[in-house]
Structures are given as C-alpha cells and as structure tokens.
Amino acid sequence: MQEKNIRIVLIEDDPTICEGYTYLINEHTGYEIVNAYSSAEVALRKLKSVNPDLILLDIGLPGMSGIEAIRRIKLILPEVPIIILTVYESENMIFEALSHGVAGYLTKNCSPDKILDSIREVTIGGGSMSSNVARVVFSSFQKSESSPLSARETHIMENIANGMNRGQIANSLFITGETVKSHVKNIYKKLKVHSREDAIRTAKQHKLI
Numbered sequence: 001m002q003e004k005n006i007r008i009v010l011i012e013d014d015p016t017i018c019e020g021y022t023y024l025i026n027e028h029t030g031y032e033i034v035n036a037y038s039s040a041e042v043a044l045r046k047l048k049s050v051n052p053d054l055i056l057l058d059i060g061l062p063g064m065s066g067i068e069a070i071r072r073i074k075l076i077l078p079e080v081p082i083i084i085l086t087v088y089e090s091e092n093m094i095f096e097a098l099s100h101g102v103a104g105y106l107t108k109n110c111s112p113d114k115i116l117d118s119i120r121e122v123t124i125g126g127g128s129m130s131s132n133v134a135r136v137v138f139s140s141f142q143k144s145e146s147s148p149l150s151a152r153e154t155h156i157m158e159n160i161a162n163g164m165n166r167g168q169i170a171n172s173l174f175i176t177g178e179t180v181k182s183h184v185k186n187i188y189k190k191l192k193v194h195s196r197e198d199a200i201r202t203a204k205q206h207k208l209i
Helices: 015-026 040-050 066-076 091-099 112-123 131-140 151-161 166-173 177-191 196-205
Strands: 006-011 031-037 054-057 082-086 104-107
Touching: 006 015, 006 040, 006 112, 015 031, 015 112, 031 040, 040 066, 054 066, 054 112, 066 082, 066 091, 082 112, 091 104, 091 131, 091 151, 091 166, 104 112, 104 131, 151 166, 151 177, 151 196, 166 177, 177 196
Parallel strands: 006 031, 006 054, 054 082, 082 104
Antiparallel strands: none
16 A cells, blocks of 8 residues: 655745755655645645645745744644744744744755655654754753843844844844844843943853853
C-alpha cells in the first residue's frame, strides 16, 4: 500500500523561495505542497477548506506577521502543526513563536534534508529546530535569572549591543520607533545608566545579554 503524502501548506511571500521549496518538497515521495499563499490574510481564508497536515510559515510576511498568524491559525486548525521557516533567529522572535505553539523553528539556511526530516518528525508528534536556533534557546538559560529586564527589553538590549539603531530594531520586531524608544528608556532606568555604551557594558558585566 502506498504511503499517504504529508499534505503541506506553505505561507511565503517571496515567489522565488516559494517556488524553490515547492519543487524541493514535491520531488520527494511522501510529501506534497497542496497550496502556497503569499500572505497570512489569504491563507487564513483558505486553510479550513484545505485542511493540511502541516503548515510551513514565514515570519516576515507583508501585512500580518507570521507571529500573529500563528495565533490565528491555531484558532482555525488547533491540531495542525506549524513549522516556522524564516531568516529571523533572534531570541525574542524564537520564544514568541514557541510560546504561540509552533512545533518547529527552522532558518532558511538549513539544508533540504533538515527541512524534510523536520516535517516528518513534527507530523508524528515531535519537534524540530535548526542547530543555530537550538543554540539561541540553550544560551538563554545561561543568562542571569535575576535580570531586571523583561524578555522584550533583553532582546532590544541584545540588538543595541549588536550595533542596531532604533529603526532597525523596530523593523526587526515589527513595532514602532517610539515603542523602541520607550523600551530603551526603561532599560536605562533599570540598569541605572545614561548612555548606550554604559548600558552595553553593564548588561554584559551582569550577564544580562
């Protein structure tokens, strides 16, 4: 008896990437992309009727972000596993996705075999992460448990230490520049500092990032 294909929906806005993943997956026995959508809004209107076995979801989508889409998808198809497939590997983004109930988190530089293995693993009840994502998750447990910073503030502080400006941080977190400014003000207050340099030094010294 022929094994039933794993029916997959892909939500990805880049046509070239979408075409590449569709070809990759459909070329392998046991896997089938049944539909691909370029936005979460379109996918949410179609998902219930398609009723896939698994969803591959990008985060950086036009309109509604993939993070918000996870919550909406879970309301429609609560039992269907979701694997994030994205370029984003920041701690904040990873934990937001995991807290919303995704079964896997892969970055787009992982190998085709890893993607296929992850699909198979997740459909039988497992979970999967890219090795670089797993490193981010494990490293988070090595940080100070007594940090005064919230998860969002910690991520913003990490971005500051990596040289990102307010606009870049806002874009990466899908928030406004004013929201970033407010978070930075709170960070400085909690760390009792008055400059970017002092904040970075204090955060590293106390293992907050």
